[in-house]
Amino acid sequence: MNDRRLGVYICYCGGNISDYVDCEQVREAVAGEPNVEVAKTTMFACSDATQQEIIDDIQGLDLDGIVVASCSPTLHLMTFRGVAERAGLNPYQYVQVNLREQCSWAHTDLPALASEKAVAMVRAGIAKARYTEPLQKTRIETVPRVLVVGAGITGLRAALALSDLGISVYVAEQQERAGGWVGGFGSMYPHDGQGRELIGSLLTEIERRDNITIYTSAELVEKSGNVGDFSTTLEVSGERITLNVGAIIVATGFDVYQPEAGEYGHGSADVITLPEFKQLVDEGEGPLEYRGKPVRSVAYVYCVGARCQSNGNGYCSRYCCNAAMHAALVAGRRSPGLVQYHLYRDIRTYGKFEKLFEQARREGSVFIKFTEQDPPRVERYNGGNRVTVKDVLTENRELELDTDLVVLITAMEPRINPTLSEVLKIPVGLDGFFKEIHPKLRPVETVIDGVFIAGAAQAPRNSAESAASALSAAAKSAALLKRGFVELEPLIATVDPDVCTWCDDCSTACPYEAIERTPYGDREVAIISEAVCKGCGACAPVCRVGAIDLRGSTDRQIKAMIDAMEVVHV
Amino acid sequence: MASKVDLEFAREVATSEEFNAWACMNCGVCTAVCPLGIALMPRKLFRHTVLGLKDEVLEQRDAIFQCLLCRLCQENCTADVHIAENVRFLRSYIDREVFGLDADPAERKDQYALAHR
Ligand SMILES: Cc1cc2nc3c(=O)[nH]c(=O)nc-3n(C[C@H](O)[C@H](O)[C@H](O)COP(=O)(O)OP(=O)(O)OC[C@H]3O[C@@H](n4cnc5c(N)ncnc54)[C@H](O)[C@@H]3O)c2cc1C
Numbered sequence: 001m002n003d004r005r006l007g008v009y010i011c012y013c014g015g016n017i018s019d020y021v022d023c024e025q026v027r028e029a030v031a032g033e034p035n036v037e038v039a040k041t042t043m044f045a046c047s048d049a050t051q052q053e054i055i056d057d058i059q060g061l062d063l064d065g066i067v068v069a070s071c072s073p074t075l076h077l078m079t080f081r082g083v084a085e086r087a088g089l090n091p092y093q094y095v096q097v098n099l100r101e102q103c104s105w106a107h108t109d110l111p112a113l114a115s116e117k118a119v120a121m122v123r124a125g126i127a128k129a130r131y132t133e134p135l136q137k138t139r140i141e142t143v144p145r146v147l148v149v150g151a152g153i154t155g156l157r158a159a160l161a162l163s164d165l166g167i168s169v170y171v172a173e174q175q176e177r178a179g180g181w182v183g184g185f186g187s188m189y190p191h192d193g194q195g196r197e198l199i200g201s202l203l204t205e206i207e208r209r210d211n212i213t214i215y216t217s218a219e220l221v222e223k224s225g226n227v228g229d230f231s232t233t234l235e236v237s238g239e240r241i242t243l244n245v246g247a248i249i250v251a252t253g254f255d256v257y258q259p260e261a262g263e264y265g266h267g268s269a270d271v272i273t274l275p276e277f278k279q280l281v282d283e284g285e286g287p288l289e290y291r292g293k294p295v296r297s298v299a300y301v302y303c304v305g306a307r308c309q310s311n312g313n314g315y316c317s318r319y320c321c322n323a324a325m326h327a328a329l330v331a332g333r334r335s336p337g338l339v340q341y342h343l344y345r346d347i348r349t350y351g352k353f354e355k356l357f358e359q360a361r362r363e364g365s366v367f368i369k370f371t372e373q374d375p376p377r378v379e380r381y382n383g384g385n386r387v388t389v390k391d392v393l394t395e396n397r398e399l400e401l402d403t404d405l406v407v408l409i410t411a412m413e414p415r416i417n418p419t420l421s422e423v424l425k426i427p428v429g430l431d432g433f434f435k436e437i438h439p440k441l442r443p444v445e446t447v448i449d450g451v452f453i454a455g456a457a458q459a460p461r462n463s464a465e466s467a468a469s470a471l472s473a474a475a476k477s478a479a480l481l482k483r484g485f486v487e488l489e490p491l492i493a494t495v496d497p498d499v500c501t502w503c504d505d506c507s508t509a510c511p512y513e514a515i516e517r518t519p520y521g522d523r524e525v526a527i528i529s530e531a532v533c534k535g536c537g538a539c540a541p542v543c544r545v546g547a548i549d550l551r552g553s554t555d556r557q558i559k560a561m562i563d564a565m566e567v568v569h570v
Numbered sequence: 571m572a573s574k575v576d577l578e579f580a581r582e583v584a585t586s587e588e589f590n591a592w593a594c595m596n597c598g599v600c601t602a603v604c605p606l607g608i609a610l611m612p613r614k615l616f617r618h619t620v621l622g623l624k625d626e627v628l629e630q631r632d633a634i635f636q637c638l639l640c641r642l643c644q645e646n647c648t649a650d651v652h653i654a655e656n657v658r659f660l661r662s663y664i665d666r667e668v669f670g671l672d673a674d675p676a677e678r679k680d681q682y683a684l685a686h687r
Pocket residue numbers: 149150151152153154155172173174175178179180181182187188189190218219220251252253254255256274275278319323326415417420454455456457461462463464466
């Protein structure tokens with residue numbers, strides 16, 4: 001044992017803990033432990049009064065470590081770190097034991113055993129506290145500039161929002177022109193405005209700003225550094241330029257599902273996809289023509305490459321029902337008397353877009369419901385195409401539609417971006433789109449600090465939803481950079497260079513690429529970047545010589561905790 | 571047996587000013603309230619009409635002419651379908667296509683008179 005002086009506080013949580021765990025018994029069991037100067041129970045450890053009592057104890061009894069056995073650290077870790085700090089104690093000398101979620105709530109049926117387990121848990125907490133060390137957060141100055149990757153509506157809107165906030169922006173666009181999908185569209189739902197004009201007005205505004213630079217034909221090829229201070233390299237038309245930025249917003253958008261040859265007749269004449277049809281209705285005037293022939297009837301097949309168990313993608317693409325109906329309305333106005341059959345599985349014109357559905361029906365579109373198990377067939381027939389479909393709403397009657405055009409309403413897909421994925425290492429979800437930390441609570445942040453995602457790169461989205469997430473990413477990155485500095489948690493992995501033999505196992509195990517090789521005397525050893533390491537612990541167990549330790553959960557602490565838990569008799 | 575849709579019939583329906591049953595959501599309220607019972611079934615009739623199943627529509631000729639035009643269905647329709655107007659539209663279509671009566675109301679009256687002389 002050492003000469004640490006610890007205070008232990010066991011919380012009733014107003015009955016949440018004490019109804020099942022005998023807190024007084026726990027206190028008695030641990031009060032006599034070595035190093036424990038004071039052990040108390042309390043009705044609510046988080047109350048102002050108890051917080052003050054702990055502060056008085058730390059100062060009066062000259063404590064150098066505290067243990068609070070209460071609820072989940074997610075709830076009150078910061079609260080009690082604050083208590084330690086206010087008492088003049090380093091906040092990392094504080095240990096929380098989660099008696100509520102991990103003991104009392106979990107064992108409401110076994111109070112006696114719950115009390116026994118609680119004793120073991122608090123003993124382990126004390127054992128851990130014996131070996132805590134004072135730690136300091138690392139402070140990093142931030143660079144007030146952002147790199148936006150992708151100049152679709154999302155990237156451009158994010159750039160303007162950041163510029164409004166006084167942050168300089170570089171935009172890197174892979175293509176020769178900015179604008180993304182929307183930049184190529186005519187009339188769009190729900191406002192009937194022209195996509196090209198929408199992008200045009202954003203670009204005009206961007207031109208007026210001194211603090212936005214757009215690079216076209218540009219690709220991000222290298223990234224180093226850390227949150228608040230990245231060094232990025234772009235390849236712009238073959239030339240490399242280096243940009244120093246504090247944050248990166250990824251707005252690289254989506255691709256459209258490409259049906260396989262023969263899938264719903266794809267590949268035959270007069271079978272086209274939604275983007276092709278959109279182009280057809282966007283361009284020119286007067287009655288629709290395709291390949292020089294008037295289009296007098298259209299069959300749309302919905303959910304192509306979407307919502308399917310077998311092939312394609314399992315999710316709904318959200319935009320396509322709306323975009324298809326909007327295109328059908330425009331087509332119907334251009335070609336009076338156009339006969340339009342919409343072959344759908346479910347109509348998902350959610351929210352206000354229901355009006356599009358209503359309008360399409362009122363303007364003469366006919367909706368035919370089919371099931372996933374029994375999809376329509378598209379076959380060559382009589383020099384044209386024949387669509388055969390079973391209509392659920394007419395007792396599954398099989399209908400044959402010999403329409404002039406078949407339009408496949410194709411889904412959104414994640415854009416395959418190998419270079420970018422390699423450089424940024426943003427995780428993707430099961431659907432292949434970039435993944436946020438939490439869809440509701442942290443919707444534009446990724447596990448890579450300082451790298452944000454927005455727009456259709458993250459999930460199927462229409463343009464308004466994409467622009468909204470662009471603003472969110474702009475606000476988040478600005479909030480990060482406007483402060484001028486970031487503080488990094490010190491609970492990370494460390495390498496003992498005297499022990500390390502550089503076998504490379506740890507750097508392979510690290511999911512964040514935090515470990516590099518560095519010279520040490522006449523050898524090479526592993527070094528862990530403080531700014532990049534997340535303290536996940538993946539490296540520590542793979543080290544064959546035990547050179548890696550995780551601050552805040554050192555091997556010594558974990559061993560002491562296990563030892564302390566072994567002897568339990570209440 | 572597959573039914574081939576008649577695109578011309580569908581187009582004629584689509585360009586008509588009087589017909590508006592595409593808005594129909596197939597809820598079946600009209601069929602439920604119809605005092606003639608199952609004979610007419612506006613829901614089914616309109617479904618066949620908008621799909622362009624001309625033969626089916628013509629087969630229901632008797633039912634179409636049995637309709638009382640009482641508008642009970644129309645009052646209860648959840649989608650503002652002018653059911654009675656649509657039934658009238660189909661009657662005049664059948665008059666024309668099946669009985670060879672001219673669509674011009676003035677002449678039609680004459681023909682009606684002729685037929686009932
Ligand atoms: C046929 C069709 C019709 C639609 N109609 C409508 C409509 O009427 N109304 C509506 O609201 N929405 C509509 N949408 C949806 C709309 O297109 C999207 O919501 C919108 O384009 C998303 O914008 P974005 O900027 O996130 O992605 P994108 O438009 O895909 O833009 C991404 C940009 O990033 C660039 N990029 C990609 N990878 C890299 C890289 N590695 N480095 C640099 N740059 C890169 C791309 O070149 C592109 O310019 C429609 C979509 C389709 C397919």
